[in-house]
Amino acid sequence: MExxxxxxxxxxxxxxxxxxxxxxxRGGGLVAFPTETVYGLGGDALNPESSRKIYAAKGRPSDNPxxxxxxxxEDIYRIADPVPEAARKLARAFWPGPLTMILHxxxxxxxxxxxxxxxxxxxxxxxxxxxxxxxxxxxxxxAPSANRSGRPSPTLARYVLEDMDGRIEMILDGGEVGxxxxxxxxxxxxxxxxxxxxxxxxxxxxxxxxxxxEVDRTILDPDCHLRxxxxxxxxxxxxxxxxxxxxxGERDAVVFAICEKCNAAKEKGxxxxxxxxxxxAEAYRKGCRADSVKSVGSRKDPLSVGHSLxxxxxxxxxxxxxxMFSESFSESGFGQAIMNRLLKAAGHHVENV
Ligand code: AMP
Ligand code: MG
Numbered sequence: 001m002e003x004x005x006x007x008x009x010x011x012x013x014x015x016x017x018x019x020x021x022x023x024x025x026r027g028g029g030l031v032a033f034p035t036e037t038v039y040g041l042g043g044d045a046l047n048p049e050s051s052r053k054i055y056a057a058k059g060r061p062s063d064n065p066x067x068x069x070x071x072x073x074e075d076i077y078r079i080a081d082p083v084p085e086a087a088r089k090l091a092r093a094f095w096p097g098p099l100t101m102i103l104h105x106x107x108x109x110x111x112x113x114x115x116x117x118x119x120x121x122x123x124x125x126x127x128x129x130x131x132x133x134x135x136x137x138x139x140x141x142x143a144p145s146a147n148r149s150g151r152p153s154p155t156l157a158r159y160v161l162e163d164m165d166g167r168i169e170m171i172l173d174g175g176e177v178g179x180x181x182x183x184x185x186x187x188x189x190x191x192x193x194x195x196x197x198x199x200x201x202x203x204x205x206x207x208x209x210x211x212x213x214e215v216d217r218t219i220l221d222p223d224c225h226l227r228x229x230x231x232x233x234x235x236x237x238x239x240x241x242x243x244x245x246x247x248x249g250e251r252d253a254v255v256f257a258i259c260e261k262c263n264a265a266k267e268k269g270x271x272x273x274x275x276x277x278x279x280x281a282e283a284y285r286k287g288c289r290a291d292s293v294k295s296v297g298s299r300k301d302p303l304s305v306g307h308s309l310x311x312x313x314x315x316x317x318x319x320x321x322x323x324m325f326s327e328s329f330s331e332s333g334f335g336q337a338i339m340n341r342l343l344k345a346a347g348h349h350v351e352n353v
Contacts, residue, residue: 004170022136024169032146032160033133034174035125037098038153039160040143048112057167060149064231065115066142071134081106093209096126098200102187113142129174152238152310155180180307196230198337240313242321244346248328249353257353258325259288265323273316275326302334
């Protein structure tokens with residue numbers, strides 16, 4: 001199959017291309033598209049065959065459910081029942097936007113889309129290209145991140161092409177995404193609302209709307225011997241090809257320790273990369289023999305860090321890094337999402353200095 005890459009400009013969206021993309025989905029095919037979080041790999045959520053194709057294209061285990069994307073708030077009533085008051089409140093506050101809600105599903109949603117579960121994950125994205133595409137596709141688009149399973153989620157169409165060339169019909173290229181980390185997932189089917197995956201919408205933001213919000217314990221403490229409630233969080237996601245170690249501690253001590261580790265790794269013949277920040281990148285460039293030092297953003301601006309993390313992991317893959325060292329980040333607010341993804345990429349290999 002030939003994968004067509006079509007550039008869509010947000011200020012002048014190409015209606016014809018979006019119509020064609022929608023038609024591909026209605027015909028059972030797959031199209032990758034930009035959202036405000038990461039690129040999604042879309043199929044018709046109501047067509048079991050499309051969901052099977054998504055799993056095959058990603059190389060994803062079929063017990064890992066897909067998020068259903070909608071483009072009109074009221075469409076939630078067609079795929080979820082009941083729609084509790086908490087869902088209506090969260091939708092009013094955060095939709096369209098980077099928040100996914102888990103609710104009980106209706107019969108309209110095939111089990112192939114929900115990985116065999118009776119619940120469905122629903123999101124109404126804010127990206128205008130995503131919304132126009134979902135509408136053209138019939139209103140219900142199942143879409144996981146558009147990477148091959150185990151690779152960092154794509155934040156640029158180029159990375160989607162790298163992973164999906166020849167596997168899907170079309171990629172809508174809307175440029176670089178804004179947030180760069182996947183949506184916050186909140187489960188509304190239990191006794192208390194519970195965050196299953198941290199994201200741009202933080203616990204603090206959610207508790208302003210719902211008084212109580214729990215966090216899945218496996219996010220806070222990966223060593224606790226519970227199973228994550230979101231099936232996808234059980235897999236080692238976001239893994240770079242080389243080995244990544246996160247170094248934690250006071251800033252100067254971390255810089256010093258990473259420099260020593262880089263030099264030791266160079267002695268052993270590794271290709272070494274450092275994930276630094278705007279505040280420290282220069283210190284590594286001067287102080288160690290790493291092959292590449294990249295700033296992931298500024299500590300003063302956690303959004304800049306979330307935005308660049310996956311891109312840097314991919315760049316290091318492309319540059320053939322075999323050993324990588326990263327600074328760690330505060331886990332407050334959006335930092336919880338950053339650390340969740342960074343620690344997963346590192347297979348939870350953390351060193352304290
Ligand atoms: P991705 O689409 O790659 O962002 O992954 C979707 C995430 O949502 C995975 O971690 C899934 O396990 C999770 N998810 C989707 N549907 C459900 C559901 N019904 N219950 C719990 N988690 C879900
Ligand atoms: Mg994913």
